[in-house]
Amino acid sequence: MSLNIPALLHPLDSVIVELREISGDHELLRSTVDAGSLRRMLVHLSNINLSVASSTRDHVNASKRLNDFAFTLTRMARHADLPNDLLTTRMAVIAAALRATSAELAEHAAQSS
Numbered sequence: 726m727s728l729n730i731p732a733l734l735h736p737l738d739s740v741i742v743e744l745r746e747i748s749g750d751h752e753l754l755r756s757t758v759d760a761g762s763l764r765r766m767l768v769h770l771s772n773i774n775l776s777v778a779s780s781t782r783d784h785v786n787a788s789k790r791l792n793d794f795a796f797t798l799t800r801m802a803r804h805a806d807l808p809n810d811l812l813t814t815r816m817a818v819i820a821a822a823l824r825a826t827s828a829e830l831a832e833h834a835a836q837s838s
Contacts, residue, residue: 735774735778736774736777736826736829736830737770737771737773737774737791737823737826738774739822740770740819740822740823740826741767741770741771741774743815743818743819744763744766744767744770744819745767747763747812747815747816747819748760748763748764748767753809753811753812753815754812759801762797762801763801766794766797766798769790769794770794773787773790773791777830781833781834781837784830784831784833784834784837785830785831785834787827787830788827788828788830788831788834789827791823791824791826791827791830792823792824792827794820794823795819795820795821795823795824795827796820798816798819798820798823799816799817799820801816802815802816802817
């Protein structure tokens with residue numbers, strides 16, 4: 726698979742938008758702890774997004790962090806105060822996007838080495 730550099734310019738934009746929407750939806754995410762965790766995660770994701778857009782040197786670290794966030798989102802959805810299929814599905818889609826971006830960044834880092 727050939728990697729296209731422009732595809733990496735802002736790979737997390739859609740994830741950031743989706744998480745911001747979920748963190749602000751008090752019907753979907755009833756736990757203020759989880760909403761706070763998502764907002765803190767958003768800060769990190771925004772910083773990672775800027776970092777990978779400006780340089781390839783942090784792609785390995787960004788890849789690892791994105792996998793960590795994907796795991797955390799999956800765990801949060803499974804342990805939500807009120808089990809909610811919509812929340813679980815949305816978080817699973819976001820986690821999958823984070824894992825895909827992580828793999829893309831790892832591959833790009835390996836090709837750059």
